[in-house]
Amino acid sequence: MSQSLPADSVGLVSPQTLHFDEALTLASGGTIAAYDIAYETYGTLNEDHSNAVLICHALSSNHHVAGYHSPDDAKPGWWENVVGPGKVIDTNRLFVVGVNNLGGCHGSTGPSSTDPATGKPFGPSFPIVTVKDWVRSQVRLSDSLGIERWAAVIGGSLGGMQVLQWSIDFPDRLRHAVVIAAAPKLTAQNIAFNEVARQAIRTDPEFHDGRFYDYNTEPVRGLRIARMLGHITYLSDDIMREKFGRDLRDGKIDFDFDVEFQVESYLRYQADSFVGRFDANTYLLMTKALDYFDPAADFGGNLTKAMAQATADFFVVSFTSDWRFAPSRSREIVRALHDNDLNVSYAEIKATHGHDAFLMKIPHYLDVMDAYMDRVAREVGT
Amino acid sequence: MTDQLARPDFAIIADWIRDGSRVLDLGCGDGTLLGYLQRTKKVSGYGIEIDDEDITQSIRNGINVIHMDLNEGLPEFDEDSFDFVVLSLTLQAMRRPDLVLQEMMRVGTEGIVTFPNFGHWRSRLQLALKGRMPVTAALPNHWYDTPNIHLCTIRDFEILCRRLGFRILERRAVDHVHKRSLGLRLLPNLLGQTALYRFRRAASA
Numbered sequence: 382m383s384q385s386l387p388a389d390s391v392g393l394v395s396p397q398t399l400h401f402d403e404a405l406t407l408a409s410g411g412t413i414a415a416y417d418i419a420y421e422t423y424g425t426l427n428e429d430h431s432n433a434v435l436i437c438h439a440l441s442s443n444h445h446v447a448g449y450h451s452p453d454d455a456k457p458g459w460w461e462n463v464v465g466p467g468k469v470i471d472t473n474r475l476f477v478v479g480v481n482n483l484g485g486c487h488g489s490t491g492p493s494s495t496d497p498a499t500g501k502p503f504g505p506s507f508p509i510v511t512v513k514d515w516v517r518s519q520v521r522l523s524d525s526l527g528i529e530r531w532a533a534v535i536g537g538s539l540g541g542m543q544v545l546q547w548s549i550d551f552p553d554r555l556r557h558a559v560v561i562a563a564a565p566k567l568t569a570q571n572i573a574f575n576e577v578a579r580q581a582i583r584t585d586p587e588f589h590d591g592r593f594y595d596y597n598t599e600p601v602r603g604l605r606i607a608r609m610l611g612h613i614t615y616l617s618d619d620i621m622r623e624k625f626g627r628d629l630r631d632g633k634i635d636f637d638f639d640v641e642f643q644v645e646s647y648l649r650y651q652a653d654s655f656v657g658r659f660d661a662n663t664y665l666l667m668t669k670a671l672d673y674f675d676p677a678a679d680f681g682g683n684l685t686k687a688m689a690q691a692t693a694d695f696f697v698v699s700f701t702s703d704w705r706f707a708p709s710r711s712r713e714i715v716r717a718l719h720d721n722d723l724n725v726s727y728a729e730i731k732a733t734h735g736h737d738a739f740l741m742k743i744p745h746y747l748d749v750m751d752a753y754m755d756r757v758a759r760e761v762g763t
Numbered sequence: 764m765t766d767q768l769a770r771p772d773f774a775i776i777a778d779w780i781r782d783g784s785r786v787l788d789l790g791c792g793d794g795t796l797l798g799y800l801q802r803t804k805k806v807s808g809y810g811i812e813i814d815d816e817d818i819t820q821s822i823r824n825g826i827n828v829i830h831m832d833l834n835e836g837l838p839e840f841d842e843d844s845f846d847f848v849v850l851s852l853t854l855q856a857m858r859r860p861d862l863v864l865q866e867m868m869r870v871g872t873e874g875i876v877t878f879p880n881f882g883h884w885r886s887r888l889q890l891a892l893k894g895r896m897p898v899t900a901a902l903p904n905h906w907y908d909t910p911n912i913h914l915c916t917i918r919d920f921e922i923l924c925r926r927l928g929f930r931i932l933e934r935r936a937v938d939h940v941h942k943r944s945l946g947l948r949l950l951p952n953l954l955g956q957t958a959l960y961r962f963r964r965a966a967s968a
Contacts, residue, residue, distance in 0.1 A: 696822075715829060716839045719809060722785075728818050729830040745815045752822035 386449055389465050390457060391423040391472055394448035396481075396488055399525050405483075405518060408673075411508030415497075418522050419481040419488025420444045423464060424472035426528075431761040433476045433528045435519065435555075436460065437536030437543035440611070440667050441659055443487040446479035447472075462742045469750045474763040475532065483518050484510045484666040492662030493594065504662060505591030512539075512674045516546045523554065533557035533757045534693075537739035538706065539667065542674045545714065548691040549676050557757050558693040559750075562703055562739040564710035565684050565717070566675040571705060574614050575668040578607035582661050591662050600661045605652035607664060612651050617702040617735035684717040694724040696753045698746070700738035701731050726753065772877045772957055773799065775935055776849060779875055779961050780804055784846035787811065787871060789833055789863070790853030794821030801826065808845060811837075834858045837866045845871040852957075854878045855911040864927055868964055873932070877959045880936065882916030882952040901956045917952040924962060933961040 386392050398417050405413045421444045426433060436446050438459070447464035449457050464470045464477055481489040484507060492507040523531065534555045536544045541563025548558045567575075582588060585603030593599050613621075625644040640646045680686035695718050699711035708729045718725040728749045732738035738746070773796045780786060782804045788797045791810025794817075800806040810828045812818050821828035831839070834857060848871030850863065855878050857863045867874040879901040880886075889897035896906035904911065915923075917936060924931055936947050936955025947954045 712839060719827075719829070719839075720841070722807065724827050725809075725829070726818075726822055726827050727829045727831075728822075731815075745819070748815075748819045749822055752819045755823065756825060 386452065389467055390461065391448035391465050393452065394421050394423065394445075394450065394458075396421050396444060396450075398488055399522060401518075401521055401525075403521070405514065405521075407508055407514045408511045409509045413483065413490065413508065416483060416490035416518070417488065417494075418483070418490075418518060419485070420522060421446060421448075421458075421479045422526075423447055423477040423479075424475055426476040426526075427761070427763065430527050430529065431532060432474065432758070432763050433478060433526070433531050434470060434757070435523070435531050435534045436464070436470075436477060436479050437515075437519070437534065437540035437547075438479070438482065439536070439538035439540045440671065441655070441664070443485055444479040444481035444489075445487070446477065459740065462740065463747070463750065469747055469754055470535070471754065471758060474758040475754075475761075478522075478526065478528075480519055480522060482510070482515045482667075484663055484670075486660035486663040491660065492591070492666065493660045502594040504594060507662065507666070509669055509673075510666060511670050512542050512546045512676075513550065515543055515670070516550055519543075519547075520551055520554065529554065531555045532761050533559055533754070535559040535561070536563070537561035538563060538736065539671055539674075542671070546674075546676055548693045548695070549687055550690075552690055552692040555693050556760065557696065557753075558691070559696045559698075559753065560711070560714060561698040562700055562706050562711075562736060563697075563714070564706045565677060565713050567672055568710075572672050574610060574705075575672055578610050579665050579668055581606035581610070582665060585661075588661065591665075593661065599656070601656050604656050604659065604661050604664065605649075608652045608655040608659075609648045612648060614705050615736040617704065617733060619702060619733045620735055623733065684713060685720040688714075688717040688723065689721050691718070691721070691723060695726070697725060697727045698739070698749065699727075699729050700734070700736070700746075701729060702733050703736045703738060705736040770795070770851075772851060772937070772959060775937070775959050776851060776875055776877065777804065779933065780806060780847050780849075782806075785844070787837075787840070787845040787848045789837075789848065789850045789867070790856075791821055791826065791828060792817050794824035794826040794828060796849070796851065797821075797826040798824045833863055836862060837870050840870040842869055843872060847871060847873050847875060849875045851875070851877045852879065855914050857913060860913050860915070861923060861927065864923070864929070868927070868929060868962075873961060873963050874929070875959070875961050876920075877957055878915065878920065879911070880917050880952065880955045880958045881914040882918060883956050884953050885956075887953075899956075917955060917958045920958065920960065924960070928965045929962040930965040931960055931962045933959075935959040 398419050402415045442459045445458040446460045447458040466473045481487050484491045492503045496503045534544045534547045541560040544558045544560045582603035585600030587598045588600040628643040677684040677687045699708035715727045730746045786806045786808035788810040791812050797810045811831045848867040854860045885899045886897035936951030
């Protein structure tokens with residue numbers, strides 16, 4: 382039975398796909414001859430196309446930012462808390478575009494898509510894509526949508542990294558850059574976590590060097606472990622204690638290796654729900670894109686020089702309990718921006734949720750975002 | 764268009780700041796001063812604030828606000844980055860006012876400080892007659908719930924400036940409506956409720 386959708390939701394939405402025949406040369410030197418980009422839009426593009434906002438997604442999300450695909454959808458898009466009519470990113474005022482990155486597994490061309498040359502999934506032959514490549518593909522999407530300059534490009538985590546790259550590579554094409562829970566590059570510890578996740582996938586006997594599609598299987602065990610590891614790093618010690626403590630599922634210790642603690646049950650549930658909806662090769666690609674991200678590398682490792690390219694106004698947000706992309710990493714970005722006398726505001730949100738806080742309904746977070754997005758919308762006269 | 768300032772000490776600060784200069788406003792509150800300076804004096808710069816609501820309000824007021832704890836200094840700013848560094852009615856709430864002043868003079872060419880003068884006769888009288896910590900219009904909190912942990916008098920401040928090697932360029936003492944009178948000029952430490960200072964490093968020209 383269909384239920385009624387919340388009034389402050391963009392409601393029922395359908396993904397769209399754009400096909401590009403122009404080859405995209407990648408930072409790795411590889412090329413993608415032709416490709417699809419999946420995206421969703423919410424709100425209405427105004428006459429002079431000035432009220433468009435691009436939302437870049439994080440590691441395991443996609444173009445489905447807000448709303449529901451069907452009336453029976455159990456869950457809305459991943460940023461439903463923020464995007465919608467009257468919400469922080471107000472679809473009554475702004476035209477919002479969510480995009481699925483190349484290499485993804487939800488409609489944009491990626492490892493699970495069919496390689497026209499072989500008629501089989503690309504698998505491991507899908508080239509490594511980087512944040513830079515994504516931004517260039519998003520520029521092409523902007524052109525197709527008739528958007529010369531985004532009112533704002535917004536993203537959290539890996540999405541925030543895309544925003545930074547946008548501001549450096551295409552400064553004239555965005556008015557505001559909103560960088561949430563991001564870092565100017567990964568730490569060795571971050572890369573280490575990613576490598577463990579990748580090793581879990583790649584050493585799964587069902588991985589078949591990435592050709593698992595040919596065997597009608599998937600590296601379920603590896604993907605589960607990768608997801609569990611990821612989940613631990615996205616949360617904080619505090620929120621795990623708050624949510625689960627050391628609570629036992631059956632109220633007693635059984636002295637065996639079945640699920641005993643609630644936190645184990647939670648992790649297994651998260652892992653299970655990830656399998657079947659996320660492609661293992663895409664997970665490898667996305668974590669690599671994270672590892673490689675370093676916009677300062679083109680500027681002798683000097684982030685200030687890198688950000689000297691930018692002209693956008695910036696809003697940088699971090700969360701106190703985010704130990705994966707800690708506030709100190711955001712402050713590196715802020716510093717590079719004010720070193721260049723760029724307009725930047727920075728808010729450090731008190732939150733217990735860890736890295737995942739950027740998806741949560743935290744009052745101060747929503748307040749500052751609302752204040753900033755109101756500025757963005759007022760500037761374009763909506 | 765007239766731009767009204769709710770806090771009268773802001774008008775004096777604004778007078779002191781040159782058009783088009785780069786300003787760092789420490790403890791910028793809701794961004795009123797910096798917003799006013801942006802509109803009327805075409806200044807650029809940043810506000811520093813730690814209070815959540817003030818940060819939100821500053822963003823609404825269209826200024827650049829950076830969440831930072833002034834008690835940790837200004838390590839993220841380079842030397843001589845600003846023409847003016849402003850600290851209005853915040854010095855007395857700092858853990859180490861001397862260190863904050865030093866940081867101001869490191870990152871800025873000129874410093875502007877305003878603070879409630881504890882040497883004002885009302886404070887003196889309350890302390891002398893009642894033997895209790897003063898509660899006045901300028902210092903409305905009780906000793907136990909006040910954010911003001913380092914109150915000082917005009918004389919104290921000037922001694923500290925000398926010790927830190929600052930040259931005071933301008934001083935004003937104003938009463939609660941921020942008017943100046945002959946009495947205020949003659950007896951600033953006794954009659955001034957709010958003190959305003961503009962200074963630079965003594966070594967610089």
